[in-house]
Every structure is written in C-alpha cells, then in structure tokens.
Amino acid sequence: MSRGRTGRVGGRGLKGRVLPGLLPVFALLAGCSESRRDLAPSGRAADLAAPAPFVSAARETGEAKLAYRHDLTLGLGPDRVEPHFAAARDRCLKEAADCTLLRSSIRDGGGASQPRAQIEVRLKHASVAAYVAFLTAPLPGEEPGDVALIAQETRAEDLTRTLADTGRRLAQLNDYRNRLTVLAEKPDNRAEDLIKIAGELAQVQSQIEEAEAQRRGLDQRVDTEIVTVSFRTHQARAGAFAPVWEVWARSGPILGDSAASALRFTVASLPWLLIGLLAVLLLRLVWRIRRQRAQPARVRLEP
Structure with a gap:
C-alpha cells in the first residue's frame, strides 16, 4: 500500500510539475495556428492571390526600359x-x-x-x-x-539597369558636390584649402554634366x-549580256582582289623558296661527295 501510494503520489507530482510548464507552449502554438488561419485566404481566393511565376518585377509594373x-x-x-x-x-x-x-x-x-x-x-x-x-x-x-x-x-x-546605374551615379555626384559646397562656405578655410575644393568642384561638375548627357541619350533611345x-x-537588268556587263563594271575590284591574292601568295612563299634552295644545294653537295668517293674504287677495279 505504501509503495503504490508512493507511486501515485510521485505520478501526480510529476504531472503537476510538467503540465504547468507545457501550458505556455500550447498557448503559443494555438496563437500561431489562429494567426495563420486569419492571414491565409481560403479556396479560390488563395489561388488568385498567388503571384505568377517567372515574371520580373519590371515587366509586372511596366518599368522595363x-x-x-x-x-x-x-x-x-x-x-x-x-x-x-x-x-x-x-x-x-x-x-x-x-x-x-x-x-x-x-x-x-x-x-x-x-x-x-x-x-x-x-x-x-x-x-x-x-x-x-x-x-x-x-x-x-x-x-x-x-x-x-x-x-x-x-x-x-534592355536599358533598365543602365539607367538605374546612371541615376545612382548622378545622385552620388550631386551629394558630393553639395558637401564640397558646404566645405567651401566655411569661414575658417585657408587659401590652399579653397583652391583644392575649387578644383574638386570643377572636376565633379564635369562628371555630373557627362552623366547627365549620358542619361539624356539613354532616355532618348527609350522614348524613340x-x-x-x-x-x-530585285530585278536584273534586261539583256542577254547583263552578267557580262555586271562583271565588267566590277572589273576594278575583281582585278584588285586577284592582285592582292597573288601578292599575298608571293610574300608567303618567300621563306619556303629559300628553304627549298638550301635543300637543293645540300643535295648537290652530298651527291658530289658520294660521286668522288665512288670514282677511285672504279679505277682500282679496272685491269
């Protein structure tokens, strides 16, 4: 009896310790499920709310340039x-x-x-x-x-990205020019500082004008x-000798192309001609040497 009572008391004590700890978890799960039911549309409305796949944002909003x-x-x-x-x-x-x-x-x-x-x-x-x-x-x-x-x-x-990059560059240059202007208006600037700021302002202004001209050109390409x-x-000139006259009219370019091809072949053949000449000279030298070596042997064999 004492052992069974102890088991029941231990089980009740375990449940008493576990259940209060799990109550916050159950409450959190219930809140999440209710929020999902509130946010998710039902039936055909859910299908209509889904975005079309593989459609770019620029094409959806009509912002493609x-x-x-x-x-x-x-x-x-x-x-x-x-x-x-x-x-x-x-x-x-x-x-x-x-x-x-x-x-x-x-x-x-x-x-x-x-x-x-x-x-x-x-x-x-x-x-x-x-x-x-x-x-x-x-x-x-x-x-x-x-x-x-x-x-x-x-x-x-597609000039969408190019126009966006140009716009960002213009914004950065204008911001830099404004900061330089603020620095130039400080009363405690030295003469050399003012000279440096003025040179930097001139350079930035030139870059801004160049970027604005580029953007105007891109806008013109998009707007037109x-x-x-x-x-x-698509009709040939009449007459049986029309092909002959056509070739005769183009005889100058044809002659020029042929002369260029012949000159190209001659220039390309010069190294090979030298190599061939050297090969012929070597062959003649070898043939003479062999002939001179064979001639004394023939003389000794004669009675």
Whole structure:
C-alpha cells in the first residue's frame, strides 16, 4: 500500500510539475495556428492571390526600359529605287517634330550594277507604324506588287539597369558636390584649402554634366525607335549580256582582289623558296661527295 501510494503520489507530482510548464507552449502554438488561419485566404481566393511565376518585377509594373530598332529591306525595280528613297527622306523631313533623319545614302547603278539606297531615321513610338506602312506602300502610278518586303528584323535592348546605374551615379555626384559646397562656405578655410575644393568642384561638375548627357541619350533611345530601311533592286537588268556587263563594271575590284591574292601568295612563299634552295644545294653537295668517293674504287677495279 505504501509503495503504490508512493507511486501515485510521485505520478501526480510529476504531472503537476510538467503540465504547468507545457501550458505556455500550447498557448503559443494555438496563437500561431489562429494567426495563420486569419492571414491565409481560403479556396479560390488563395489561388488568385498567388503571384505568377517567372515574371520580373519590371515587366509586372511596366518599368522595363527598352530601346527598339527596326531593320527593313525593300525590293524594288531598278528605276524605282531613287523615287522611293526620295519619298522616304522627304516624309521624314516634313514631319520633323516626330522624325529625325540620322543617315541617308544612295548609289546609282552605273552600267550593269544594281542601284541601292539606305535611310535611317529616329521616330516616336506612335509614328513608327505609319512610317513603315508608307514605306511598304506603292507610290502613285505603281502596282501593289511593285514593292516587296524582302526582310524585316526588330531588336530590343534592355536599358533598365543602365539607367538605374546612371541615376545612382548622378545622385552620388550631386551629394558630393553639395558637401564640397558646404566645405567651401566655411569661414575658417585657408587659401590652399579653397583652391583644392575649387578644383574638386570643377572636376565633379564635369562628371555630373557627362552623366547627365549620358542619361539624356539613354532616355532618348527609350522614348524613340530607330528604323533603318535598305532599298534594293530585285530585278536584273534586261539583256542577254547583263552578267557580262555586271562583271565588267566590277572589273576594278575583281582585278584588285586577284592582285592582292597573288601578292599575298608571293610574300608567303618567300621563306619556303629559300628553304627549298638550301635543300637543293645540300643535295648537290652530298651527291658530289658520294660521286668522288665512288670514282677511285672504279679505277682500282679496272685491269
């Protein structure tokens, strides 16, 4: 009886010591589970609240800074390259507010060579589609099939990080300039200190102007798009001897390439010619030595 009573008393004492210690833990777990139930949405709402995977923050918020560039190649008749080139150039010059002519060149097809032209313009986003439609449309008096879009390419360069780095650099330079200005306004500065501060201010100001020019250039690339158009003929000149005339027109470059190849071969062969000459001289010397050694033996064998 005493032993059993002691066991019961010991068990009650153990429970009395353990349970009060576990109560705070149970309370903490219960509070965590209730807070999770309050924060977590249920059913379809939880699925809708989950973010889409593999989507960058810049793309979600529309903060990506992209610089677009378009390259087009138009095929025209030999006598239609110049009119289309002039029309594309004049349209850009007339719409100077939305279009900037960056580069233009044309080469007449003298003889049997084919004429070609190229134009490069900078346009605002809203003007790109209309300008491309004008380029690919036939001019008055032409048929719809007279203008052929041979190739088209669009490239985009992400300038988000470059613009952010430039902005941070500008902020740091402006802060440094402000601190230098505060130092320069102190009344207890010596003459040599003022000279050093003035030189540092001039250098920082130059760096700030350079960074601002770089940022303006990047902003311009983001706010506009560059369109490069190449006008080429896709019809050969008429006549059975058109290939002959084409080669004759390009005879100068062909002759120059052939002369350059021959000169390159000659210069590259000079070391090998010297090595070959030395090898021939050595072979002749060896042959003479062997011939001189063999001649006395023949004389002794004769009766």
